[in-house]
Each structure stands twice: as C-alpha cells, then as structure tokens.
Amino acid sequence: MAGPAPLLELRDYSLSIDSFDGRLQVLDGVSFSIAPGEVVGIVGETGCGKSITVKSVIGLVPSPPAKVESGTVSFDGRDITAAGESAIRRLRGREVAMIFQDPMTYLNPLFTVGQQLSDVIRAKEALDPAAAPRTRAERRAKALALLGQVHLPDPERQFESYPHQLSGGMRQRVLIAMALAGSPRLLIADEPTTALDVTIQAQILDLVKELVETLGMAVIIISHDLGVVAALCRRILVMYAGTIVEDAGTADLFENPRHPYTRGLLAAIPRLDGSVTSLSGIPGSIPNFIEPPQGCRFHPRCAQAGARCGRERPRNLEVAPDHWTACHLFDGGVE
Amino acid sequence: MALFVLKRALLLGLMLIGLILIMFTISHVAPGDPAAVAAGPDATREMVEVIREEYGLDEPLPVQFWIYLTNVLQGDLGRSIRTTRDVTHDLLRYFPATFELVMVAMLLAVLIGVPLGMLAAVFRDRGLDHAIRLVSVSSVALPMFWLGLLLQFFISLKLGWLPLGGQLGLLTERPPPITHLILVDALLRGQFDVFREALAHIILPAIALSAPALAAIIRVNRAEMIEVLHQDFIVTARAHGISQFRIVAVYALRNAMIPTLAMIGLRFGWMLGGTVLVEGVFDWPGIGLYAVQSAVNSDFQPVMGATLLIGFSFMLANFMIDIAYGWLDPRLREAQ
Amino acid sequence: MSAGSEATTPAPRRGLADWRQRHASTLRSLRLYAHTFSRSVSSMLGLGLVLLFFLLVLIGPWIVPFPEDARGAVNLDIKLQAPDATHWFGTDEVGNDIFTRVVLGTRVSFQIGLIVVAIALVIGVPLGIVAGLAGGWLRETIMRVTDVFLSVPGLVLALAVVAVLGPGILNAILALALVWWPGYVRLIESKTLALKSEPFVDAARAVGAGTARIVFLHILPNCVSPIVVKASMDMGLAILAAASLGFIGLGAQPPHPEWGAMISIGRHYLPDFWWYSTFPGLAIYLTVLGFNLLGDGLRDILDPKTRSR
Numbered sequence: 001m002a003g004p005a006p007l008l009e010l011r012d013y014s015l016s017i018d019s020f021d022g023r024l025q026v027l028d029g030v031s032f033s034i035a036p037g038e039v040v041g042i043v044g045e046t047g048c049g050k051s052i053t054v055k056s057v058i059g060l061v062p063s064p065p066a067k068v069e070s071g072t073v074s075f076d077g078r079d080i081t082a083a084g085e086s087a088i089r090r091l092r093g094r095e096v097a098m099i100f101q102d103p104m105t106y107l108n109p110l111f112t113v114g115q116q117l118s119d120v121i122r123a124k125e126a127l128d129p130a131a132a133p134r135t136r137a138e139r140r141a142k143a144l145a146l147l148g149q150v151h152l153p154d155p156e157r158q159f160e161s162y163p164h165q166l167s168g169g170m171r172q173r174v175l176i177a178m179a180l181a182g183s184p185r186l187l188i189a190d191e192p193t194t195a196l197d198v199t200i201q202a203q204i205l206d207l208v209k210e211l212v213e214t215l216g217m218a219v220i221i222i223s224h225d226l227g228v229v230a231a232l233c234r235r236i237l238v239m240y241a242g243t244i245v246e247d248a249g250t251a252d253l254f255e256n257p258r259h260p261y262t263r264g265l266l267a268a269i270p271r272l273d274g275s276v277t278s279l280s281g282i283p284g285s286i287p288n289f290i291e292p293p294q295g296c297r298f299h300p301r302c303a304q305a306g307a308r309c310g311r312e313r314p315r316n317l318e319v320a321p322d323h324w325t326a327c328h329l330f331d332g333g334v335e
Numbered sequence: 336m337a338l339f340v341l342k343r344a345l346l347l348g349l350m351l352i353g354l355i356l357i358m359f360t361i362s363h364v365a366p367g368d369p370a371a372v373a374a375g376p377d378a379t380r381e382m383v384e385v386i387r388e389e390y391g392l393d394e395p396l397p398v399q400f401w402i403y404l405t406n407v408l409q410g411d412l413g414r415s416i417r418t419t420r421d422v423t424h425d426l427l428r429y430f431p432a433t434f435e436l437v438m439v440a441m442l443l444a445v446l447i448g449v450p451l452g453m454l455a456a457v458f459r460d461r462g463l464d465h466a467i468r469l470v471s472v473s474s475v476a477l478p479m480f481w482l483g484l485l486l487q488f489f490i491s492l493k494l495g496w497l498p499l500g501g502q503l504g505l506l507t508e509r510p511p512p513i514t515h516l517i518l519v520d521a522l523l524r525g526q527f528d529v530f531r532e533a534l535a536h537i538i539l540p541a542i543a544l545s546a547p548a549l550a551a552i553i554r555v556n557r558a559e560m561i562e563v564l565h566q567d568f569i570v571t572a573r574a575h576g577i578s579q580f581r582i583v584a585v586y587a588l589r590n591a592m593i594p595t596l597a598m599i600g601l602r603f604g605w606m607l608g609g610t611v612l613v614e615g616v617f618d619w620p621g622i623g624l625y626a627v628q629s630a631v632n633s634d635f636q637p638v639m640g641a642t643l644l645i646g647f648s649f650m651l652a653n654f655m656i657d658i659a660y661g662w663l664d665p666r667l668r669e670a671q
Numbered sequence: 672m673s674a675g676s677e678a679t680t681p682a683p684r685r686g687l688a689d690w691r692q693r694h695a696s697t698l699r700s701l702r703l704y705a706h707t708f709s710r711s712v713s714s715m716l717g718l719g720l721v722l723l724f725f726l727l728v729l730i731g732p733w734i735v736p737f738p739e740d741a742r743g744a745v746n747l748d749i750k751l752q753a754p755d756a757t758h759w760f761g762t763d764e765v766g767n768d769i770f771t772r773v774v775l776g777t778r779v780s781f782q783i784g785l786i787v788v789a790i791a792l793v794i795g796v797p798l799g800i801v802a803g804l805a806g807g808w809l810r811e812t813i814m815r816v817t818d819v820f821l822s823v824p825g826l827v828l829a830l831a832v833v834a835v836l837g838p839g840i841l842n843a844i845l846a847l848a849l850v851w852w853p854g855y856v857r858l859i860e861s862k863t864l865a866l867k868s869e870p871f872v873d874a875a876r877a878v879g880a881g882t883a884r885i886v887f888l889h890i891l892p893n894c895v896s897p898i899v900v901k902a903s904m905d906m907g908l909a910i911l912a913a914a915s916l917g918f919i920g921l922g923a924q925p926p927h928p929e930w931g932a933m934i935s936i937g938r939h940y941l942p943d944f945w946w947y948s949t950f951p952g953l954a955i956y957l958t959v960l961g962f963n964l965l966g967d968g969l970r971d972i973l974d975p976k977t978r979s980r
Contacts, residue, residue, distance in 0.1 A: 476911075608824025616938070
C-alpha cells in the first residue's frame with residue numbers, strides 16, 4: 001500500500017473467545033491499515049465483529065476468555081500484539097481514545113461530569129512523561145475548555161451536573177470531550193449515534209466532522225448504518241462474520257460494490273423514493289461462530305456461491321486501484 | 336430532602352408502635368394469667384394483684400394496650416424481679432457496654448469485609464477468591480458462641496495473649512464516665528493504659544460477634560463489585576487509561592458501597608441480637624447478658640424491655656442508613 | 672425411549688435425535704446446571720455434608736455404640752474420659768458417650784430445622800402471594816406487619832417468646848417458627864409482584880383464567896426456585912438458632928442430646944475437658960456449612976440474578 005507509514009495496522013488477526021458452548025472463532029484473518037489522519041468506517045451487521053476488532057486491539061476484551069489465535073497488531077510501527085497491560089494502558093490513555101454507543105450507561109452515575117472529566121485529564125497527564133502536572137484549577141480550566149470544544153451548552157453548570165441530569169446528546173458530547181482530553185492520534189467511535197434521536201444524531205455527526213477537520217486525528221467509525229459512515233469517511237471496510245470482505249473508497253464502494261455481501265448491504269438501505277423491494281436484503285442470518293462455514297464464511301447465504309466457495313478461503317485481492325475484496329468471483333471464478 | 340427525612344421519621348414512629356403491639360401480644364399469648372407471668376414464678380398472690388392493678392390487667396384488651404403503650408413511650412418498661420430495679424434503669428446502665436461492643440465488631444466487619452469483598456471480585460474464580468469465600472462461608476456457619484469459646488480456649492488459655500472476659504481487669508478502675516463508653520472515656524481522660532486494657536478485652540468478643548456480619552459484607556460487596564465492574568462506565572474509565580487501582584477502589588467501590596451499606600444497616604440489628612450469645616460467653620456486662628439472665632430466671636419484663644430496645648435501635652440504624660443512601664446516590668437525592 | 676415414541680418414529684436412534692432436537696434448549700440448560708454445580712467444589716462439598724448428615728438422621732440409632740446414653744444414662748465411673756477407641760469423642764460429666772449424643776443430636780436438630788422451615792413456609796408463602804396479588808390496604812397491612820417482625824433480630828424475638836412460654840424444645844420450635852415466616856412473605860411478595868406484570872400472566876388473565884388458576888399454574892411454579900434456595904439456607908440457620916437457644920438454656924433441656932445444650936454444659940469443663948464442647952460445636956458448624964454451601968450452589972444454578980442477596 002502506498003502513502004505514509006500506517007498508524008494502525010492489523011495483519012491476519014484472528015481472535016477466539018471461550019464460552020460454555022465451545023470456542024467462538026470471532027475474528028478470522030482480519031487485515032487492514034489506517035494512515036495518520038485518515039477517516040475510515042467499518043460497517044456490517046450487528047454481531048459481525050466490528051466492535052470486538054477495535055476493542056481487542058486496545059485491550060478492552062478480557063483475556064481469558066479471549067485469545068489471539070494468530071496475526072499481529074502494530075501501532076505507529078510498534079508491534080503491540082503481546083504488549084503488557086501497562087503498555088496498552090499508555091496507548092489507550094494517550095494515543096488512542098474511544099467513544100461508545102450508549103451514552104446513558106458509559107458515564108458513572110455517582111460522579112459529576114466535572115469529576116469524571118478531570119479524572120480522565122489527570123490519568124492522561126500521569127501517562128505522559130512530558131506533561132507538567134496540573135493543579136486542580138488548571139485541570140478544571142482544561143475540562144471546561146474541552147466541554148466548550150464539543151459545544152456543550154453552559155459548560156460551567158454541566159461541570160457540576162450528574163450524568164442523569166444531562167440529555168443523551170449532551171452525555172455523548174461529554175464522552176467525546178473525555179476522548180479528546182489526551183489529544184489522541186486515533187479516535188475510535190463505536191456506533192456513536194445509534195442510541196440517539198435522529199436530530200441529535202445529525203448534531204453529533206457534525207461535531208465529529210468538525211473535530212476531524214480541525215484536529216487532524218485518524219478516526220475509525222464503527223456502524224451498522226451505511227449512511228452514518230458515508231457521511232464522514234473517505235474509506236469503508238465491510239465486515240462479515242469476523243472477516244473483512246471489502247475495503248474501498250466511499251464513492252467507489254457505493255458506485256461499484258464488488259463483494260456479493262456488500263451489494264446486498266447496499267440494496268438493503270431503504271430509499272426515500274419508496275422502492276421497498278430492496279429491503280428484502282440478504283436471506284439467512286449470521287452463521288454460528290463455533291463451527292463457522294468452511295471456505296468463504298458468507299457462502300451459505302450467497303446467491304452466487306459455487307463449489308469452490310465452500311472449500312477454499314478467498315484471497316484478498318486488489319480488484320481496482322485501492323479497492324480490495326475477498327471473493328472467488330474476482331479470483332478465477334467459483335467453478 | 337427534609338420532607339423525605341420527615342416521612343422516614345414518621346414511618347419509624349409507626350414501626351415502633353407496631354413493635355410495641357407485637358410485644359404486647361406476645362405477653363398475652365402466654366398460657367395462664369398475664370399478671371402472674373409478669374410477677375414471676377415466686378410471686379405471692381398479693382404481688383400478682385398489685386401488678387394486675389398497676390397495669391390494668393383486668394381491663395379490656397385495648398385499654399390494656401393503651402396503658403402498656405403509654406407506659407413504654409414514657410420510658411416505663413416495668414420492674415425486674417431479679418435486680419429489683421426499674422428495667423429502664425437497668426437497660427440504660429447496660430446499654431453502653433453493648434453499644435461499644437457492637438460498634439467495634441461492626442468496624443472490624445467493615446474494615447475487613449469490604450477489602451476482602453473487593454479482592455474477591457477482582458480475582459474472581461481464582462485462588463484468592465476461593466480462599467475468601469471459605470472465610471466468608473465459615474463465618475456464617477460457625478456458631479458465634481462456639482467461636483467465642485474457641486477464641487477463649489486458644490487465644491486466652493493456650494496462648495495467653497488476651498484476657499478471657501469482662502470489660503477491664505478486676506483491679507482496674509473504670510475511667511470517670513463522660514460518654515460511658517470505656518474506650519472513648521479512657522481516651523478523653525488520657526488514660527492510655529486503661530484504653531489499651533479495654534481494647535485487649537473487647538477484641539475477642541468483637542471478633543466472635545462480627546463473624547456473620549463479616550460474611551454478609553464480603554458476599555454483598557463481592558457480588559456488587561462484580562456487577563459494577565461489568566458496567567459500561569468501567570469500560571469508559573479503562574478506555575481512557577485510568578489505572579486499574581483507581582477504577583476498582585474509587586469508581587467501582589463507590590457504586591458497590593450503596594448496596595453494601597444497606598447490608599451493614601441490616602446487620603446492626605442482627606449484631607445486637609448476637610449479643611445475647613456472645614456477652615454470656617465473655618461475661619460482657621451488656622443488655623444481651625441481661626436479657627438472657629432475665630429470661631432464664633423467668634423474669635419477664637426485662638426481656639421485653641431489652642427486645643424493645645434492640646428492635647428500636649435496629650430501626651434507628653436503618654433510618655440513618657436510608658438517609659445516608661440519598662447522600663451517596665445523587666439520583667435518589669433528587670427523587671427525594 | 673418409551674414404546675409410544677418408538678411406534679411413531681421408525682428408527683429409535685432417529686427418534687432419540689429427534690427428541691433431543693425438540694428439547695434442545697431444555698437439555699442445554701440442564702447440562703449447564705449440572706456443569707455449573709459439579710464444577711463448583713463448594714457446592715459439591717455442601718451436597719456431600721448435607722447427605723452425610725441426612726444419612727446419620729436415618730441410620731443414627733442403629734449405628735451408635737451406646738444408644739441408651741442419649742436418654743441420660745448415668746455412668747459416673749467413666750465420666751469425662753478423653754477420646755479413645757471405645758468413646759471416639761470422649762465422655763461427658765455423667766459418663767455418657769459424646770459420639771453417641773452428637774450423632775443422635777443430628778435427629779433433634781434436623782427435626783427442629785424441618786419443622787421451623789415448614790411452618791414458616793405454610794404461613795409465609797400464602798401471605799406473600801395474597802399481598803402480592805391483592806394490593807391496597809391488605810397488602811399494606813401484611814407487609815407492614817412483616818416489616819415490624821423483620822425489624823427485630825429473630826433470635827431476640829424468639830428469646831422473648833420462649834421467656835413467656837417457658838424453656839423447652841417445643842416452645843423453642845414454636846418461637847423460631849413465629850419469627851421465621853416474615854422472610855418468606857417478603858420473598859414471595861416481591862416475586863409475585865414481578866410475575867403479576869409478566870406478559871404470560873396478562874395473557875392468561877386475558878383468556879379468562881381465574882385467580883386460583885393463575886396462582887397455581889403461573890405464580891407458584893415460578894416461586895419454587897427461590898423458595899428451594901431460601902429453604903436450604905434457612906434449614907442451616909434454623910438449626911443454628913435452635914442450638915443458640917439451647918446454649919442459652921432456653922431450648923432443648925439436658926439430658927436431651929441437643930448440640931447447643933451440650934456445649935452450654937461443656938463450656939464449664941474447658942479447657943481441661945476440651946472434647947466435651949468441641950465435637951457438638953463441630954457438628955453444628957458442619958451442618959450449617961453444608962446447608963449454606965448447598966443453598967449457594969442451588970442459587971447459582973436456579974436463580975443466578977439474585978446471587979448478591
């Protein structure tokens with residue numbers, strides 16, 4: 001891949017999680033890379049492994065039961081696959097920040113917004129050897145500045161508020177302010193708008209867009225909603241059942257989807273003109289992860305599948321400039 | 336908030352009247368003549384008649400209850416046959432020793448139980464968790480009085496580390512009373528050797544008394560910590576690089592302490608109840624020993640009085656815990 | 672496989688597979704129960720202890736070496752002997768075999784525990800269901816009375832009752848039963864309240880099911896797990912409470928072979944004759960431990976959500 005050295009790179013990353021029913025093969029050979037300042041979306045159905053991919057990269061998936069089966073993760077050229085808890089914590093605190101789906105439950109109900117934000121600021125300071133320790137008042141000033149940056153109305157008052165006194169949108173702004181506290185180089189947004197009202201969704205998306213433009217950090221946006229991703233990202237990764245099936249520029253992907261799953265996903269977007277036919281989407285459901293389908297994991301649901309699809313794992317191929325897909329249709333046919 | 340406190344206080348009053356009604360009922364389910372029961376087994380016929388007159392025991396039941404209720408609310412709990420003193424007088428005299436013992440026992444249970452519960456949650460399903468579970472299950476199942484005897488046998492008799500019983504040595508004089516709590520009075524009077532001696536005397540009975548509460552606190556704290564540590568806001572804290580220690584000891588503990596606090600309040604009552612077992616073993620001059628000695632001698636009024644006092648203290652403890660709840664949980668603070 | 676299902680399916684093996692498929696989720700949860708329970712060392716230990724003591728209850732009188740000692744024989748020439756081959760746990764101050772008395776004490780304790788829990792269930796469960804279903808002043812009355820009872824430590828209230836009725840094993844049982852039922856009222860009331868608003872109860876009512884049908888078909892069966900868990904714990908706690916009354920001198924009276932009463936006399940022979948109070952205490956400890964661990968294990972599989980309480 002051309003361009004600058006990648007900020008985050010996964011190579012052939014596979015992850016399993018032990019459960020009572022057996023070992024779940026949740027990620028299977030995931031490879032992608034993200035350049036500094038790049039804004040990338042990951043889309044796929046609920047349960048396809050989008051969240052778990054990024055959470056396991058920054059050590060938020062408890063292990064055991066999770067276990068890295070193969071592959072490497074590197075951040076800024078350093079291999080962090082086997083990094084210890086303290087190294088991962090430093091990474092999380094300073095270079096990578098994350099915001100989550102449901103702002104209602106991601107703030108501690110017993111502490112004020114100000115206490116929680118100041119605590120995050122202090123933690124990030126402690127992880128940065130260069131930073132001079134701040135006083136309480138300085139931290140408060142920094143917290144208020146961050147709340148201003150995410151356009152929280154009346155930050156002075158909200159600083160003293162408890163989470164339950166804030167609306168969902170305001171809480172998401174607080175969580176974004178926390179994420180910005182350490183000036184991260186990579187921001188991961190896991191379904192940042194799913195739990196919000198439509199109008200609030202638009203406001204939060206505008207905020208993210210503005211922050212991307214002004215701060216120049218790399219962003220990964222995870223969503224099952226192609227619309228959200230398309231509005232913000234220049235590049236999109238499509239995930240299916242723990243594998244990346246397609247990786248392309250946003251416009252390219254929408255105009256010229258290659259993988260049958262991507263095509264199904266695009267067809268499933270309800271359109272304003274009322275063409276209901278496309279809502280039927282893709283028949284079947286996500287396969288079980290204990291005994292995932294052999295070969296291509298999508299083949300049991302794929303209308304174009306052939307004998308080879310159930311036998312052989314498809315390679316990831318560049319089918320057009322910067323447009324990659326893993327499907328036998330573009331690699332000599334399905335037989 | 337003021338309204339909330341007022342409402343709880345009103346409820347407390349109603350509960351107290353309910354408790355008095357229950358005690359009244361119990362004293363009337365006794366086979367035979369309630370006046371004879373109240374007068375005790377060795378009473379003469381004249382004494383029984385005096386009691387009957389005094390408590391209006393030939394009046395209809397509602398009138399009798401009214402007399403009993405007003406007496407109790409005015410602090411008249413009858414007279415002890417055994418000590419020949421007013422029960423109220425006796426209770427006031429013995430209560431400080433019990434209060435002191437219960438406070439020290441609860442302090443022990445909380446100071447040991449909360450950290451153990453926390454550790455068990457953090458090291459869930461690993462060796463440390465199993466070891467802590469063993470401690471907690473054992474302290475429920477050990478009969479308090481037997482645990483007391485074991486402690487006396489090993490620590491006092493075999494090892495000679497701590498005294499066998501009593502509040503102070505036979506030759507030691509109590510510090511002049513200020514609060515009537517020996518530990519506190521000794522400190523206030525600057526008598527540090529007396530303080531040390533009182534502390535040595537209180538440790539064993541406090542350990543025996545604290546065992547069931549310790550178990551309950553470990554269990555609740557562990558379970559709540561496990562639940563809280565799975566909450567989303569813990570993920571937020573972790574994702575922002577806040578240290579594991581701070582997450583467990585500050586963020587999660589505060590959330591887990593709310594249910595734990597409720598358990599502590601509940602346990603105050605049980606502990607007061609436990610004094611009837613432990614005080615006898617350690618010759619601790621409190622209301623538990625007083626109640627038992629009265630009960631064994633069929634001296635009925637003191638038992639009723641002690642039961643009322645223990646019940647009321649328990650209600651009061653819960654009342655205070657209810658109020659502390661609001662202070663800990665901002666969501667409730669507003670609802671109130 | 673029954674003959675009936677073989678007749679409907681031509682091949683028995685296919686029939687079994689079919690049966691498994693139809694009951695897949697039930698089988699899975701049963702497997703999960705067994706797995707959870709057997710994996711937990713402490714649950715198995717609890718089950719083992721409870722079974723052991725139940726065995727002693729059943730065969731005790733036929734295995735003890737000196738059955739007459741339980742009824743208060745006097746053999747002063749062998750009093751207060753240390754444990755040896757004949758008297759495994761030693762002898763007491765009138766020369767009775769302590770092993771015999773501890774084993775037969777199992778019967779006394781289990782009787783007390785069973786009766787107390789049974790009476791508490793008979794009073795508590797109906798009151799709890801009535802309170803949960805009725806609402807209004809009836810519920811308020813029941814629950815407030817329950818609250819008042821629960822506001823006094825059970826042992827103290829039992830002490831007061833025994834003080835009035837006079838000491839003795841029957842009065843102790845009566846007193847303990849009298850203070851034990853409120854716990855069940857609170858448990859069943861909250862369970863009933865929760866169930867009352869469940870969709871399946873609404874549905875039953877919508878198709879015209881009467882109150883009795885709803886209680887027996889929907890409420891009671893769903894209360895079984897929490898009741899089993901609580902009753903198992905309470906067996907241990909009631910045995911402990913009865914022993915406590917015995918220790919104070921208000922429960923079973925000597926020479927009745929009751930553990931608490933034995934300790935209360937044995938303590939006066941400490942430290943020289945340590946075996947006298949040690950073995951009955953150990954018996955109480957192991958019994959209560961067994962029921963507690965069993966209850967804990969049962970709760971983990973039957974009622975995982977309420978684990979914290």
